Amino acid sequence: MRNKKTAAREKSPIVVNEAPKNKSTPRKNRASQSLGRKTYQARSKSRSRKGVNSKTRGRSRSRSRPRPKSKSKSPQRKSRPRSRSRSISIKSPVRVSSRVKNQTDKLYEDNSSKETILKDVIRRSISRELSQSKTNSYRVASTSSVLSYLPETDTINPDNNYTKSILKENNYPKKKISFSFIIPQWIKIITGLFIPPSVVLFLHIICKYNNCYIDKLNQFPKLENYFNLHISGLIIGFVFLQIFFSLLPIGKIVYGPPGIHGILQYRCNGLLCTFLTVGVVAGMWKFELPVTTINENLIPCLTFTIILSYFLGFILFLKGGKAPVIGLNPLCIVENKFYQFYKGREINPLLFGKINVKVLLIRTCLNGMLLINGIMALKIYESKKELSYALTTNLVINSLLVFDFFWFENYFPTTFEAMYEGVGCLFVLKYFLYPFFTLLITKNIIIHNLEIPLWNVVLTGFLFVTGYIVHRASNLQKAVFRKNPLNPALSHLETMSTNRGKKLLVTGWWGWVRHPNYLGFIILHWAWASSSGFSHGLPYAVPLTITLLMMIRAKRVDEFCGTRYQSFWNEYCNRVPYKIFPRVY
Incomplete structure (x- = not known):
């Protein structure tokens, strides 16, 4: 019996250390130390009602004198052991259950207030688990009795009026009703996931079928014109090409903010990836491969890019479910899975343990933007053997923006986007749609032959x-x-x-x-x-x-x-x- 109790205490995440027994301490004082005077009086009254009289047993409960030592062992009562003074300590690290975590999330959404109020939630969890535990030989009378053993200066009760005044003075966020909080989330999710892709696709449709005029659109492409297997294969090959170039052990290594794998390392070889990508496309054009076919298939290219964005967002959502807590996005510690899919569960996810997914998406975006604009200008040069001032100026600005980012790529880890932005479906859509959105400027110049x-x-x-x-x-x-x-x-x-x-x-x-x-x-x-x-x-x-x-x-x-x-x-x-x-x- 003794071994079973010992094993049960070792399994429990809460360690209850019994104070050393002091036989000279009066029985009343020992009880009053653990339960308080009111709790002790209530127990003595309940025993007297059951017929346990202090006079018949020869004991005086009203006096505080210690009992004299007796060599003869009196038979013990088959009653519940009395609670003794004890010290409660928590093993390090603290294992906070999902119930405690959810309770903390419902209290306050802000991270700084979570850290402050987590202590009170843990204390309440300790008292609840101690009072409901059957393996422990001691029981706790109430939650307040456990809280009385802990330092009062560290206890923060969000329901207390004093605490409410402190939170108000320090501008902590107030409690939010779940219903009023869910509605903005759904609006953000629907707006961010469906409206931007639809608008960009609509603008490219009117540029192709109506010369970029919105007011006279009278036809839409058929369903089969939205998809092209050849274009889809080129896009997948381009993405894998960026992954392969990013894995090359060439370039300066800079250190970013701490992440799930310690301090993250960034290999600044984005400029090398750009030169290699341009070289591959130039070689394809030199050997007369159909590189410029993307000009006639921009709508299938955009359609497949949108589908690929949703797919990558779902993969990142699944990957973030197995990530450690330190690498999670603080804004996505909510029960709404769609919001986690939308904003991203992780801040800096890694691919193969080496490539930062956030940096890879930015490189794919900028290099893709440079290639699409360059291929469209190349098509015009093949037909006219010259470029206009407008198209030349547009290409120069586009190229300078790309080369500027990669030249100063070592400063990217210190930006707000690198340190605090989550990588979810919204992040992927933002960088995959940006090349097609800015392409409207180049397309307008080419369609109207602007000078x-x-x-x-x-x-x-x-x-x-x-x-x-x-x-x-x-x-x-x-x-x-x-x-x-x-x-x-x-x-x-x-x-x-x-x-x-x-x-x-x-x-x-x-x-x-x-x-x-x-x-x-x-x-x-x-x-x-x-x-x-x-x-x-x-x-x-x-x-x-x-x-x-x-x-x-x-x-x-x-x-x-x-x-x-x-x-x-x-x-x-x-x-x-x-x-x-x-x-x-």
Whole structure:
């Protein structure tokens, strides 16, 4: 019997250490230490009602004198053992059940408040498991008796009025009703997964069948015109080609933020992948392989890309289900599986344990955008033996954007997207649709055979240089500061300390607006659209959409930083009141 109890205690995740028996301690005091005076009095009354009288047994319950030692062993009562004072300790690491985790998630959605309130949830779980345990020889009278043994300074009860006042003073998020929280999630999922692909596909259909005019569309392609096995094979081969080039052990290794495999390593060989990809396509064109056939099959290419995005999002969803907790996306610790599929379960998933999936998707996007625009320009050159100013300017801007990212690829691990964005179906769709969305500018130039004057080329160049300086200079300043805040090159900049031990730049580019890199990115796309002239409005749907998305993203980043830095971020917002556009937004 004794061995069974010992084995049961070892299996239990909660260790109950009994205090050493002190025979000189009065029986009443021992009981009052564990249960309290009120609980002891209640038990004594219940025994007296059952007929157990203290006078008949020769014991006085009202006195606190110790019993004299007796050599004769009196027969023990077959009653429940009395609770003694004990210390409760938890084995390290703490194994928190899914029930406790779900209870924490329902309390607060914010991560910082979860860490604070988790202690109280664990304490309540301890008391519940102790009181319901049958293998333990002791029982706990109530939850408050267990909580009384734990430090009161660490106990946070979210239902307490005092705690509510503390949470309100520290701007912690309030409890949310599950019904009001589920509706925005479903709206986000439906909007993000179906509306962008449908809009991009619709715009390409009107460009193919109606010369990029929306008001006179009178026909749609048949169902068989949406699919092409040859084009699907080319896309799959292109993706595997990017995976193979990324596995090459060539390029500088940089270290990113900590992940599920420790500190992640990034091999910066994106520029090598671009040159090798262009070389392969140039070789196919040299040997007269049907490379330019993609121009006539853009709709099947886009259709298969959308299907491939959903498929990769589902694969990443399944892969994230087996990932350790440290690598999960904090925004997806919810029971809604569709939201996890939408936002991504992991922050930095790895392929073959070496390739970062996030970096691989970005390389596939940029190299694909460069190839599609180049192949369309190559088709025009084969027929006319020359390129217009508009098409040449468009190709130069496209190429510079691609080469700029890969040249400064070693700074990507310090960006918000690399450290906090989840890799889900939304992330895959965003980067797989971007080449086709920006292709509308090139397609509009080719369909209408647009020519722009020299002053338009100068205006486009001026906008591009301005946007590039703002975008790249602000990103470099932030990356260098994060790498070494004590860098002498940044000694003239003013900083502000935060509660996380990090510092925020309050002068320089980041003292002008809160997100100068987003401002530069927006100007770059307006310059790109201006390369098609001002006679058609469809190309300007690209910079308008990018502007709207950057404004939404700036708001989301501000909310994230406000939760992370709390009052320090509010002080920074007071010093830098504008998010993207100075004096406007």
